[in-house]
Amino acid sequence: MNSSATTLKNWFEQGGQAYARFRPEYPPELAAYLASVAPDRRLAVDVGCGNGQLTKHLAAHFSTVVGLDPSGDQITHAVPQENVSYDSAPAEALPLPGRCASLITAAQAAHWFDLPKFYSEARRVAVPNAILALISYGVLCLGGPLGARFEQFYCHEIGPYWPAERKLVDSGYATLDFPFTELEGPSIAIHLEWCLEEFLGYVSTWSAVRSAKESGREEVLHRFATDLAELWGDRAIRHSITWPINMRIGQL
Template identity: 35%
Template sequence: MTPIDRFSGHADLYAQYRIDYPAELYDFILSGTAGRQAAWDCATGNGQVAGALAHSFSSVKATDISESQLARAIQHPNIQYQLSPAEQTPFADQTFDLVTVAQALHWFDVHAFHAEVRRVARPGATIAEWGYGLASLGADLDPILLDFYRNRVGPYWDPQRKHIDDAYTTLPFPFADAQRAEFIVQRTWSLERFLNYLRTWSAVRQYIHENEEDPVTELGRAIATHWHAVEREIRFPVFLRMGKVR
């Protein structure tokens, strides 16, 4: 299976406008992780998760298939970035106390990735996989955003997007002591900031590629009168599943 890369072409936008994750999520993961020697952040993108883990682990290995993403990644003395697919890495057996993958599992060959996790994780290590779904803007704008998501750019999503909508409940998770948790990321953004976030969606990039026009521009005009030229609270639902490697 050839790795799918939907983000190299707009790595600058991705680095600037994608959300980060709440401290509560990391606290939850670390509370279930015994060792603090080594962590692997898979599909690290711009390294935001690796950067957070670097404060708790002696060594963080962070991999991605996108050279342009890694070139823009957060730098920290504890982090070593490497170009590598999720399913076959250069790491030694039983290396890691924690393996993380954020908003990327649905792009993988999941069975092959989990086999690689079992190989490189130490006995009793933690595996944490998470993602986030469609943002909520409030009752006045949510129907407009949902229509854009499902209908305007809906045909341009890869089939794997359904796994985000399902919060990874239909993907296998062959690990012990499995548990799930939910979090909310709250941000206060200007309309311009939110529209640029939408331009990082893979479906929007594909729409632009095929139609040579930006669908976000029209959406911006449709919601501008509701935004009232001020910052607005946006809520992103985050789902997590976590378990132990036996």
């Protein structure tokens, strides 16, 4: 292993702080679109909010925003904002009164929910004609030899360690039961330019990486990091990365 790769050997040993630092940011136009279809802009609720990647953008469009996540570690890393409050709570038991929310979102989170219970809670807290949006971003696109090596890693090397729920994300939630009057959202994508350590930091947040490590398969992770470091060029070079955003948007 060369010296450059050696310095990366523990790239996947990250926690909630890495999740906050390396998870891709949603583009502001996503929150703007969601606000445009909500019946009013009084209260938006972001369920499974993580450290607030979408929550903070909703704050620009709603008087009040509530971010909820069962992980206290994630909530700890959310950035405070004047009109945003965060709390630890599961999607199936929202700590909110009835008929209060104009927009309910779940970004990169709905595949973990007990959907019937979550939908029941969403109906309970929604104002008439409120919007429910299940949002996910698909597998990243990276060009050239880097993209080919990433695809091999994603599909064949780390693939067996993904939980079954990952297939729902890869399909854009297309197969999820969604018993609402559905709206067709616009085409939106996440576009970023990352250096090598930012890219590997993002991969380190994957549940599949944690599973591979717990299964004693760290060599798969180290080999990928080494190969990518060799293909990347100077580690400070920024390569363009794109994630397509998928949405299931319903009116309650």
